[in-house]
Amino acid sequence: MIQFILTVFFLIATTANAASDPPDDMAERVKSCTICHGESDRAEQHVYYPRIGGKPVGYLYNQLRNFRDGRRHYQPMAILLENMPDDYLMDIARYFSTQSLPKYQPERHSLQPDERELAEMMIFSGDSDRDIPACSDCHGRALMGKSPFIPGLLGLPRAYLSAQFGSWRNGGLVRGQVSDCMSKIAEKLTDREIIAIAKWLSIQEVSGNPEPAGSLSPALAQRCSSIVEVEISS
Structure with a gap:
């Protein structure tokens, strides 16, 4: 009788523990990512952590x-990823790339007419005299990126955009060791241009999808070779 009671108790405890165990799926495994980067179905956003849901798979994989x-x-990202193999990083990249675009509430900044004119000129025309391509040349006319390697620029807070420009220009914590196209471009931009671009981008609605990578010109593909260094297999 005692053996029977112990057996029943063991089965009940085992069932209860199994029911309380979290599911072993990618959504559960990447919860350490969404603590900072947020989930695509929620509107809140930390100004210094970008939303990663819906970004191109190649871009996410390269950044990881x-x-x-x-x-x-x-350092927190380096510690989190230090023992992860390439295949697992690709699994993470694919998981986030297939999510819907995060909800984004455009920020409320008032742009002066000269700021708006300057931002739109740099974003859609660039400055050939200073060898600065338009943002839209790489990131697409809708500024939603080019799949699978180039991210969109919309849906990002002004503080995050400004911090990234600062890091590219000054060699900050999030700048890579090797030279890349954005660091070279950012070094040529003035403070006034960076402020105008960041403000303009942060107040835009998020809509549309990434363009195909084939629309990137050969010259720009070579210039930005650091972001097209791997081939994405299906």
Whole structure:
């Protein structure tokens, strides 16, 4: 009788423990990511952590490898990824890339007419005299990126955008060890241009999808070779 009672108790305890165990799926495994980066179905956003849901798979994969391998510097990310193999990083990248675009509440900044004119000129025309391509040349006319390697620029807070420009220009914590196209471009932009671009981008609605990578010109593909360094297999 005692043996029977102990057996029943064991089965009940085992069932209860199994029911309380979290599911072993990718959504559960990446909860350490969404603590900072948020989930795509929620509107709140920390101004210094970008939303990663819906970004191109190749871009996410390259950034994960860059953090892990020390080409991009942010210690919490490096520690989190240090023992992860490439295949698993690709699984993470695919998971976030298939999510819907995060909800984004455009920020409320008032742009003066000269700020708006300057921002739109740099974003859609660039400055050929200073060898600065338009943002839209790489990131697409709708500024939603080019799949699978180039991220969109919309849905990002002004503080995050400004911080990234600062890091590209000054060699901050999130700048890679190797030279890339954005660091060279950012070095040529003035403070006034960076402020105008960041303000303009942060007040836009998020809509549309990434363009195909084939729309990137050969010259720009070569210039930005650091973001097209791997081939994405299906």
